Amino acid sequence: MDEDIDTGSAHSARIYDYIIGGRDHYPADREAGDAMCREWPALPVHMRANRDFMNRAVRYLAAEAGIRQFLDVGTGIPTSPNIHEIARSVSPDARVVYVDNDPLVLRLAEGLLDGSPAGRTACIEADMRDPAGILAAPELRATLDPSRPVALTVIAIVHFMTDEDDAVGIVRRLLDPLPSGSHLAMSIGTAEFAPDEVGRVAREYAARGMPMRLRTFAEAEEFFAGLDLVAPGIVQVHKWRPDGTGTEVIRDEDIAMYGVVARKP
Numbered sequence: 001m002d003e004d005i006d007t008g009s010a011h012s013a014r015i016y017d018y019i020i021g022g023r024d025h026y027p028a029d030r031e032a033g034d035a036m037c038r039e040w041p042a043l044p045v046h047m048r049a050n051r052d053f054m055n056r057a058v059r060y061l062a063a064e065a066g067i068r069q070f071l072d073v074g075t076g077i078p079t080s081p082n083i084h085e086i087a088r089s090v091s092p093d094a095r096v097v098y099v100d101n102d103p104l105v106l107r108l109a110e111g112l113l114d115g116s117p118a119g120r121t122a123c124i125e126a127d128m129r130d131p132a133g134i135l136a137a138p139e140l141r142a143t144l145d146p147s148r149p150v151a152l153t154v155i156a157i158v159h160f161m162t163d164e165d166d167a168v169g170i171v172r173r174l175l176d177p178l179p180s181g182s183h184l185a186m187s188i189g190t191a192e193f194a195p196d197e198v199g200r201v202a203r204e205y206a207a208r209g210m211p212m213r214l215r216t217f218a219e220a221e222e223f224f225a226g227l228d229l230v231a232p233g234i235v236q237v238h239k240w241r242p243d244g245t246g247t248e249v250i251r252d253e254d255i256a257m258y259g260v261v262a263r264k265p
Contacts, residue, residue: 005104010208012160013102017077020047024077024108032208039200042254049250050187051079053237053259054155057185058083060230060241060261062090065183067151069144073128073174074157075100078108083153084121095120097140101127128157129165131173149181149264156257158223159189159212160205167213168222175264182264184227187237187257188220189213198256220258227262234260 010032014025018033025033037043061067068091072083075098087094098109098121109123122139134140144150152175161167175184191198191214202212220234232240237259238250 005102010210011102011104012205012210013076013100013105016047016156017079019044020051020079022077022079024104032204036201036204039204040194040197042194042197042251043201045248045250045254046256048248049238049255050156050257050259052246053187053240053257054083054153054185055081055086056241056243057259057261058086058151058153059090061151061183061185062087062094065151065230065263067149067183068094069148069150070094070096070153071099071134071140071144071150071174072096072153072155073099073134074154075105075109075123076156077105084119088119093119095143097122097124097143099124099126099128099134101125128154128161128170131170134174135177146177147179149183150178151183151185152178153185154187155185156187156189158186159214160210162211162213171223178264180264183230183261184224184264185261186223187259188215188223190215190217190220190256190258192216193236194253194256214256215258217258220260224260224262227264230261230263234258 007026008028010028014029015033018025018029070083070087084096100106106123106125120143122143124137124139126134154171158167205212236252236255237257238255240259
């Protein structure tokens, strides 16, 4: 319900939706997005590249790694193609659980639910900072088989978690109960390629109550200790297995996100 949504304050998922050309945002989100793009005009390129990385990673997981179960934490505003659409284009029996703590995201995600006898989609309203609550959710238990590999996708979210949140520990607690053969796909915010511009965007987020924690390459590596990195390893999102379908010319300095897929032994 709209009364559950704080439309007067900008929200990271709705800012993202606005900048990549979506429809589900409010004036506060548009004001924030415009301010951020003034500080870094490449921000839309960066955000579209992140979205494209997610699509390629999910297709890899379904088509090449054989994954049929997906747990997407920090879903954001649904934008087609969604994870379940990509996975089911490979295998109709793919199952997906979406997790987010924004009421608007959950309301929109409910439209993705279906009664397909083969695949199944569920949505959980939960905060990533409560991994135990996510894993214990009845919707997850009714949708995913804990004995079969799961792809845990954590896309463009950990840069909104401060050191006090312990993002590495949270991701580990989500991954630990998953069986061997499960995968972790992440995009991780960094300021290493455009420090001044990304720093200004981070200040715009912080001014609206959304402090950011951008990570170096070495700090990004910490999420994947004990996992087997899928080639090409930890790279900027536009360099992770490009498929040649993009028409944008992307410069390294226009991208502030590492993209990674790794397998749990």
